Amino acid sequence: MTRPTPEGERESERHVQPEAPAPAAPLLLIGATLPDATTADILIEQGRIAGVWPEGTDGEARTAAADRLDLTGFLLLPAPAEPHAHLDKVLTAELLRSAGGGLDDAVRAWYAYRATASHGEISARAATAAQMMLEQGVTAIRTHVDVGTQTGQRYLTALLDVRKSLLPLLEMQIVAFVDEPVTGLAGANNRAALRTAMADGATAVGGAPYRDADPVESQRTLLKIAADYAAPADLHTDETLDPAAFFLAELAAYVRESEHPYKVTASHCVSLGTQPDDVVRRVSADLAATGIAVVCCPATNLYLQGRTREHAAPRGLTALRRLMAAGVHVAAGGDNIQDPFNPLGRGDPFDTAALLVLAGHLDVDEAYAAVADEARAVMGLPEARIVPGAAAELLAIRATSVREAIARRPADRIVFHAGRMVSRTDTVRYRDDLTELTR
Template identity: 45%
Template sequence: MSGNTPCDLRLGRVRLTDGSVVDVDIRDGRVAAVTLSGPGPATAAGATEVLDLDGYILLPAPAEPHAHLDKALTADVFVNPTGDLMGAIEVWRSNRPDLTVAEIADRAEAAVRINLAHGITAIRTHIDVSEMVGTTSAEALMAVRDRVGHLIDIQIAGLVSTPSVGDSGRANRRALVDTLELGIDVVGGCPHLEDDPAPSIVAALEDAARFGRPVDLHMDETLDPGVLDLVDLARLVIDSGFEGRVTASHCVSLGVQPAEVQREVAALTAEAGVAVIALPQTNLFLQARGVTVSPARGLTPVDTLREAGVAVAAGADNLQDPFNTMGRGDPLETAALMVMVGHMTPAEAYDSVSNTARTVMGLEPVGYEAGSPAEFLAVRAGSLREAIASAPADRVVVHRGRVVSRTVATVEQPD
């Protein structure tokens, strides 16, 4: 039977990951009660709204910890001539000065709604920041946040262009400061593309301390084993006392190091409290182009990092742009890749795109107990494994205790 306390929303007859079938009562944006379902359809007693979710499994809502919404949905317009990272960077840099706030905002909102329909209720997007583009992308994404912030939480990270330090980088760094003053949420950057990575890491930590923001840097997005700036990042974080507020995205080159080096770097990363975001889709697309014998997967060593105590989330990264012409904005696609490429269990893989992703983003984790944030994804599936494998279209998305998206698919087949 459902709880006796009045509630705003009841998710009735929904299956949990342990197989139990329950009614979940939600009040004021949080779980109020979870009780075993009785026989028959879900009842409306005491509930303002009831959804009978017989046949669905209820999951903590996914979060997207690493997106590029200002680039999204441009793959048919800006064509990557080489298919690799530098080809994507060059075609993007040559075209981005022509992009307007309105054009970026419209594409970004479309991308947000794609993610939302697939179950994502929080997203961190990196945006281009440079002397050339100024605050254009920041203004666009802040406009999007104003439009849809009641449906999904949006964090904005300033991805400052290189160079970002020294005399030649002063204007780009000033542009980043301008976006921080405008109100973006996270300090970003790409140290491995700098001539001297360490000073750019120092600058990022200094800006973060000055503005009271976390840091999320693109790190070591290369298969070159001679590049391993994650070590400098971890040491500088420890020296600065910034532990627990820094994220390293990609960390591709760590995956091509000898096992002992991987373990040493993983231990140092854990000591620094640096979280890592694995990005299998884009790195599979960009890395090892032209390598015909045993091409690397371009994935950071997930198991080694997790064994050392590093929080490892997973994200989709780019959505149909020059950096990844594929992608569906679906966290179940990312989770499936973490099973197939990262060799995680389905439960581990889903956690990497949900609660671990939320933790990396500084958000409260989601559970089934009373008091938990009511951030849920209900999928028409009998188990978590089936949900990840099949990625059913039928989904219900709950954010802050209310339904913000629902998709119902119809299949018609002749006899």
């Protein structure tokens, strides 16, 4: 791809995605800049970081490494993870139009379309979007996938195929996002469809309890089904600016009273941001005490929420600072990519981090942690730090600091999953006379 850049320059971008290799030989990364601004050599063996040394020091373990990669000019970071995606819906923006642009309008547009998509189309769109994320540095994705009486299991089947095909390159968790209702007699078939999805290979239980006729009972029902399969639950929780649609406190109460033993994530939690401060403090403390994590989805919720206000529109984000202060694991996800719920998006966690800085008022290190360390914690993945023994899930990006990486979001990126390079994108810049510029 070639695109114009300032001052008459040209930039060409070349992406290389190696085919899945056999188990990698030891790999030595040379001269990488770390987040603390030091430079180091990093040895990777058996999918883990075996050693970290200040650049230029001697060491026999490093000289024994079979392969070497010069990372001079690159910032080395723990790889980001995507804790909230909808790979069943991605890349449909050209096919679908959401009349009013709000959440209900997007839901109607999607429901009218979803029965028409073929297995091949679903798989192709999902695989394309997943590889977009991989190119940006994401080595683990949690995606919600519609299942239920209206949807059937077609989208799940397609995503299971995509997960299998991408397994050597990234990890994919699939949340069975069940149609509503799930409560009462009217919800019996949806509950059965959810159980079928879990038996067929879904990773976690999902749904939108706040849209059910009985939101509190819906939360309990979904967590009970999750417990039956010893699986985590990730619920779309209170995705609205209506302060009356607020069921997060009851979710925490049920987890505490039932001693629910499996991981629970509350995604969106938009209405928490509309509550009085004393309520926010109390509920945040309850979430921390029960281990419930929160995933904020800034891009989609900034796009969908507040559209009825022509001025002084609220931001549609959850209470980030209060949750973090209480000790809640707070991650952030990109959510929708070019579909009725968000016509934009490119699967880049640095875009999500930038929105956390600009709209959520987090600092740059907090913002990156939300799309990396915290995202991995929410997904139940091993820590990916640049220390001996940590999982070698890494991203090298052409930048000198986390701030610069979020600000510029350069395309030059090298992605490591399970200790081996799985994606690399290089750019070369030229003047109008085709003279190559140094980076």
